[in-house]
Amino acid sequence: MIRVEDLIVRYGAATALDGVSLSVARGEKVALIGANGAGKSTLLNALSGMVPKAAGTIRLGGRFAHVPEGRQLFFDLTVDDNLRLGAFRLRERNPAWIYEFLPELGRLRRQKAGSLSGGQQQMVALGRGLMAEPDVLAIDEMSLGLAPIIVQRLAERLSELNRQRGLTLLLVEQSARVALSLCDRAYVLETGRIVTQGSAAQLSDSPFVVAAYLGSPVQEAS
Amino acid sequence: MSAFLSYLIHGISLGCGFALVASGIIIIYRVTRVVNLAQGMFAVVAGFSAASLLDIGLPHVLAESVAIGAAAAVGVLTGYVAVGKRGTNPQASLIVTLGVGIFCYAFEVLIWGDQPRSFAGLAGSYEFFGVDVPKQYLLVTPITVLVFVALELFFERTYAGKAMTACASNPYAAALQGIGVLRMSLYGFGLGGALGGVAGVLLTPLHPISYDSDVSLFVNGFAAAILAGLKRPVLALAGGLLLGVAESMVAGYSKASYQSALALLLTLAILLVQAMRRETLHAVEES
Numbered sequence: 001m002i003r004v005e006d007l008i009v010r011y012g013a014a015t016a017l018d019g020v021s022l023s024v025a026r027g028e029k030v031a032l033i034g035a036n037g038a039g040k041s042t043l044l045n046a047l048s049g050m051v052p053k054a055a056g057t058i059r060l061g062g063r064f065a066h067v068p069e070g071r072q073l074f075f076d077l078t079v080d081d082n083l084r085l086g087a088f089r090l091r092e093r094n095p096a097w098i099y100e101f102l103p104e105l106g107r108l109r110r111q112k113a114g115s116l117s118g119g120q121q122q123m124v125a126l127g128r129g130l131m132a133e134p135d136v137l138a139i140d141e142m143s144l145g146l147a148p149i150i151v152q153r154l155a156e157r158l159s160e161l162n163r164q165r166g167l168t169l170l171l172v173e174q175s176a177r178v179a180l181s182l183c184d185r186a187y188v189l190e191t192g193r194i195v196t197q198g199s200a201a202q203l204s205d206s207p208f209v210v211a212a213y214l215g216s217p218v219q220e221a222s
Numbered sequence: 223m224s225a226f227l228s229y230l231i232h233g234i235s236l237g238c239g240f241a242l243v244a245s246g247i248i249i250i251y252r253v254t255r256v257v258n259l260a261q262g263m264f265a266v267v268a269g270f271s272a273a274s275l276l277d278i279g280l281p282h283v284l285a286e287s288v289a290i291g292a293a294a295a296v297g298v299l300t301g302y303v304a305v306g307k308r309g310t311n312p313q314a315s316l317i318v319t320l321g322v323g324i325f326c327y328a329f330e331v332l333i334w335g336d337q338p339r340s341f342a343g344l345a346g347s348y349e350f351f352g353v354d355v356p357k358q359y360l361l362v363t364p365i366t367v368l369v370f371v372a373l374e375l376f377f378e379r380t381y382a383g384k385a386m387t388a389c390a391s392n393p394y395a396a397a398l399q400g401i402g403v404l405r406m407s408l409y410g411f412g413l414g415g416a417l418g419g420v421a422g423v424l425l426t427p428l429h430p431i432s433y434d435s436d437v438s439l440f441v442n443g444f445a446a447a448i449l450a451g452l453k454r455p456v457l458a459l460a461g462g463l464l465l466g467v468a469e470s471m472v473a474g475y476s477k478a479s480y481q482s483a484l485a486l487l488l489t490l491a492i493l494l495v496q497a498m499r500r501e502t503l504h505a506v507e508e509s
Contacts, residue, residue, distance in 0.1 A: 048398060072395035074388045081384050088385065089400040128399070 001026045001136055001168050002047070002064075007056035009039075009046050009192075016042040018192040019056070024136070026061070029162055029169040031179035031200075033213060034189035040172040041069055043189070044138050047170075062135025062168075069140040069172075071125040075114030079105055079124050082113050086131030098127040102157065119150040126154060130161070137161075138170040143178045155182045176213035180204050188213075227353045229474035230467060235359045235428060237466020238366035239265075242421035243443025244450065244458035245373060246414035250301075251452050252390040253410030256315040260300050260323035261443055262436030264418025267326070268293040269426035269435075270334045273341040290419035296326075297415015301408045308404075323436060330433035338435075343427025362424045366459070369420055373455045386410060438482055442469075445485040448492045 002024040009017040017039045024030045032040045045051040048066040074082050083095035099106040143151040161167045173179035180200045187197045203209045250258045272289035300322050304315040343358035377383040388396045389406040397403050449461030473481040
């Protein structure tokens with residue numbers, strides 16, 4: 001579904017990604033873990049074509065939607081407008097199924113996105129990403145600034161989509177705990193390079209990951 | 223009483239023109255964050271074009287429509303020069319629009335000469351409470367209102383209008399949804415050009431235009447746009463009308479030369495108030 005080989009991305013003289021290679025199969029849930037500035041968001045931006053690559057190859061085997069860090073909603077527009085604009089590339093732009101899938105958004109549909117709480121905004125951002133009917137949904141820092149209960153609720157919805165529709169998930173998370181509890185596999189990035197990878201179980205037991213990112217063992221999400 | 227009514231009707235027509243120029247400034251600013259200093263030039267191009275087309279025998283309506291189309295095309299070209307290069311910041315684009323406006327003087331003088339031109343609008347007049355009002359004055363207001371209704375419907379009801387608003391609200395997120403931000407910016411400039419063009423063809427029969435009329439049109443349009451907070455075109459209608467009527471009254475009851483100073487003074491006052499309010503907000507946030 002996603003194959004990246006020897007990807008290099010530069011911002012001027014600074015190298016943000018330095019020979020990154022990874023692959024994600026259809027229906028997988030994969031996390032990118034790393035500290036601030038590790039290159040996780042740059043990788044997503046490269047996948048969605050928002051930053052040019054200096055070298056390497058990117059192959060996407062389906063429709064790719066990117067829920068960016070900080071939600072990046074259209075604050076001057078309503079929730080309904082935000083959702084409809086998520087389907088800009090499609091003919092079908094009716095968000096009815098999003099309101100069924102995320103019922104909390106139904107009663108907010110006429111509200112301006114800028115007036116919503118952080119959790120509500122994240123839900124709109126997620127809904128807008130889903131409106132593109134993606135095969136791969138990449139979410140950048142879903143848990144940032146949200147209460148654990150909201151993160152848990154969003155994670156449940158995403159797992160449901162993954163099970164029911166075979167949606168491939170690529171999650172960028174600073175919180176390794178959230179990432180490993182939700183995903184099957186993960187890649188760990190440091191200063192633009194992948195330093196380790198493995199299944200969620202392997203990484204949860206890895207002394208390196210525990211010391212650098214977890215501090216204590218991870219509990220499996222439902 | 224009749225003098226007052228005469229100044230009022232004149233001011234409303236003038237204000238409609240300012241509002242149309244202002245709405246173009248606002249739309250371009252909303253989509254691109256660029257204050258288009260060449261906005262007055264679109265009205266001049268349309269006014270001159272309509273006069274030339276009528277001279278060669280094109281009928282009214284068709285001549286004005288083609289002239290508005292020409293202004294829209296010049297708008298797109300201006301946009302391409304100002305924001306076409308990826309990564310150009312709005313301040314640099316602002317200077318580019320100033321350059322384009324001045325550069326166009328050369329073309330305008332070359333094609334149409336340096337003398338003011340006009341053309342006959344609607345012939346005849348009506349009498350209102352003892353005041354003769356030319357029909358052209360009465361044409362300006364309903365057309366302007368229609369244009370503003372269409373603009374409001376476009377931005378509030380259509381998907382393309384929402385996509386343009388999205389580009390203004392968050393260009394990065396808009397690009398992520400597949401919205402071509404540059405394309406939308408050019409549409410914004412095209413629409414701004416067309417609005418300037420409507421102002422040009424409506425005002426030229428009332429006031430002859432010359433190649434440098436763009437300065438006063440921009441100054442007045444910008445004042446109306448600032449009054450509207452550079453946000454919604456429909457607010458510019460109120461701003462334009464207020465300014466048009468005020469200028470007409472000042473010119474009528476005082477000196478005509480004070481008329482243009484009024485827009486500058488108003489712009490300065492609003493900018494000062496906004497700057498002071500911003501400083502107060504910063505102070506509150508820091509405390």
